[in-house]
Amino acid sequence: MRKILVVGAGQSGLQLALSLQQHGYDVTVMSARTPDEIRGGRVMSTQCMFNDALQTERDEGLNLWEAECVTVDGLGVSIAGEDSSRALNWIGWLDNYGQSVDQRVKMAGWLELFEQRGGKLVIHGVTTADLNSLSTMYDLTVVAAGKGELVQLFDRDNERSVWTKPQRALSVVYAHGVEPRPEHPNNRAVRFNLIPGVGELFMIPGLTLSGNCEILFFEGIPGGPLDCFTDRPSPQEHLDRTLALMKKYLPWEYDRARNAELTDDRATLAGGYTPVIRKPVGTLPSGGKVLGMADVVVANDPITGQGSNNAAKCADSYLHSIIERGDQPFDDAWMTETFEKYWGYAQHVTNWTNALLTPPPPHVMDILGAAQENPVVAKRFANGFSDPSDYQHWFMDPQKAADYLASVS
Numbered sequence: 329m330r331k332i333l334v335v336g337a338g339q340s341g342l343q344l345a346l347s348l349q350q351h352g353y354d355v356t357v358m359s360a361r362t363p364d365e366i367r368g369g370r371v372m373s374t375q376c377m378f379n380d381a382l383q384t385e386r387d388e389g390l391n392l393w394e395a396e397c398v399t400v401d402g403l404g405v406s407i408a409g410e411d412s413s414r415a416l417n418w419i420g421w422l423d424n425y426g427q428s429v430d431q432r433v434k435m436a437g438w439l440e441l442f443e444q445r446g447g448k449l450v451i452h453g454v455t456t457a458d459l460n461s462l463s464t465m466y467d468l469t470v471v472a473a474g475k476g477e478l479v480q481l482f483d484r485d486n487e488r489s490v491w492t493k494p495q496r497a498l499s500v501v502y503a504h505g506v507e508p509r510p511e512h513p514n515n516r517a518v519r520f521n522l523i524p525g526v527g528e529l530f531m532i533p534g535l536t537l538s539g540n541c542e543i544l545f546f547e548g549i550p551g552g553p554l555d556c557f558t559d560r561p562s563p564q565e566h567l568d569r570t571l572a573l574m575k576k577y578l579p580w581e582y583d584r585a586r587n588a589e590l591t592d593d594r595a596t597l598a599g600g601y602t603p604v605i606r607k608p609v610g611t612l613p614s615g616g617k618v619l620g621m622a623d624v625v626v627a628n629d630p631i632t633g634q635g636s637n638n639a640a641k642c643a644d645s646y647l648h649s650i651i652e653r654g655d656q657p658f659d660d661a662w663m664t665e666t667f668e669k670y671w672g673y674a675q676h677v678t679n680w681t682n683a684l685l686t687p688p689p690p691h692v693m694d695i696l697g698a699a700q701e702n703p704v705v706a707k708r709f710a711n712g713f714s715d716p717s718d719y720q721h722w723f724m725d726p727q728k729a730a731d732y733l734a735s736v737s
Contacts, residue, residue: 329354332650333466335454335662337361339375340622341472342438342637345648347388355376356448360473364434367537370594371502373635374545376400376518376532378714379424381637382646392437393429397535397656398626400426402517403710404509405696407524412579416702420710421516426518428534428543430502435645454478456612458473466657468650471610473624476624488678494600495629496527496547496571501570501596502534503588507540508540509582518633522576526633527554532579534590542643544570544585547631549655550600553577557598603629603685605678608667610658619663621646626674628681633713638677645670676717683724692724694733704736729731 330353334345336358345357359367378400385391400422408443427606452458455477470570471478481588509519519531527548534543548554555562567590574582606625610618622639649666657660688696699706712718722732 329468329654332356333358334460334472334618335459335468335469335478336472336474336504336624337366337435337439338472338474338622338639339636340432340643341470342435342442343385343388343390343640343643344470344472344621344646345447345553346390346442346445347643348650349445350388351647351651353650356450357439358452358454359439360451360453362451363439366436366439367715368594369432370502371536371597373597374428374500374530374532374534374630374633375431375636376426376633377640378426379422380714381640382427382642384435387644390438390441392441393535394427395431397427397429398516398533400428400518400533400568401515402512403713404511404517404519404520405522405699405709406580407522407696408546408577409561412577413524413657414580416696418706419512419700420703420706420708421515422710422714424714426713428449428532428573430534433537438514442485456481459618460612460614460616463612463618464614469616469618471618471620471624472622474627479606479624481612481618481728482606482608482624485605485607486507488605488675489603490682491603494550494601494602496631497550497557497600498598498630499546499548499554499557499570500597501544501564501567501588502536502541502591503544503567503585503593504538504541505587505589506531506544507584507587519581521581523554525549526552526577529574529578529581531585531631532633536595537593540586541591542588544574544588545630546570546573547629560598562592563590563596565599566598595691601627601683605625609663617660617663619646619658619666626671626678628678629685629718630686632681632716634677634681634716637714640673641673642670645673674718676720679688679718679724680716691729692723694730695723698737699734702736705733722731
């Protein structure tokens with residue numbers, strides 16, 4: 329039985345570990361926190377996942393909260409005018425629903441499931457020195473911890489990395505008491521609100537420790553009015569600032585959130601990071617090799633909501649590469665090949681995400697305008713969140729966009 333060490337207890341690491349466990353591998357997971365510590369900590373992300381990524385969980389029997397979590401049935405887009413009115417507004421319906429389960433709920437539950445199934449769980453923060461000795465005990469070591477010292481093992485891929493500094497200041501609030509959108513009161517949707525020159529607000533239905541909720545997620549252009557959480561305000565002050573910004577720039581969203589209350593006293597998050605692509609093979613001081621996965625090696629800005637989707641698809645891709653390897657060694661050539669298989673998909677997510685971080689060019693504005701009049705365009709845009717590789721065929725290129733709009737007009 330091949331022995332595999334997974335360092336990190338997020339979406340990618342735990343999904344891979346649980347899946348390998350089901351396929352007969354001897355898996356050890358190292359987590360910096362216990363399940364109870366995860367549940368008692370701050371929110372970690374927004375993690376809205378769409379059907380293709382959710383299916384990778386279902387395939388391994390990991391969709392433990394699917395019946396409980398509110399569904400995301402569509403994706404709505406609004407653009408604020410200079411007078412804070414809605415200059416554009418439409419919704420595209422998804423072919424299959426999405427869901428967002430608070431990582432405090434999911435990761436704690438998955439860690440417990442891993443142990444219940446006989447997995448070896450070690451609670452310990454891992455340093456490079458630790459990994460240097462530990463890795464010799466396993467056939468393969470996978471690093472799935474996207475923050476901290478271990479990330480430094482993986483060099484920046486200068487050819488594939490576009491940015492050298494954060495492109496958005498991020499702010500998250502989990503809230504109860506947000507009313508449904510009056511345009512579709514019986515169907516929940518992610519609402520994407522663009523404030524030109526200022527940033528974006530996403531409203532995301534989700535499940536947290538205290539039940540279903542709404543996630544208020546600001547992406548602010550650095551130095552602008554939404555970049556106002558660097559002083560790490562208290563949770564209540566964080567919510568108050570969020571609502572004040574909504575009232576000023578997006579009054580239609582403020583109207584349904586005016587009575588919002590924090591889901592708990594750890595329901596806020598603020599920060600930012602530089603989007604980066606890293607090389608997948610890390611070399612330890614001993615010369616041993618470790619494989620990076622998900623946001624260790626592909627860290628995109630969350631403006632397209634693909635972080636957990638990428639992590640799930642990376643776990644699924646790596647799972648199949650490991651199984652196909654059989655008894656052959658997990659050498660650095662195999663590690664590189666394994667990542668490149670995943671990058672064949674992830675590159676499309678990265679290209680699309682990078683495009684949305686810049687002011688929308690004329691052909692994108694043409695698409696967004698057409699979607700307001702044509703539900704076929706709106707639906708295709710919305711369903712691209714499940715499979716972003718589709719955007720290369722019609723959204724990313726001006727001529728392809730023109731040809732597509734002409735074909736559906």
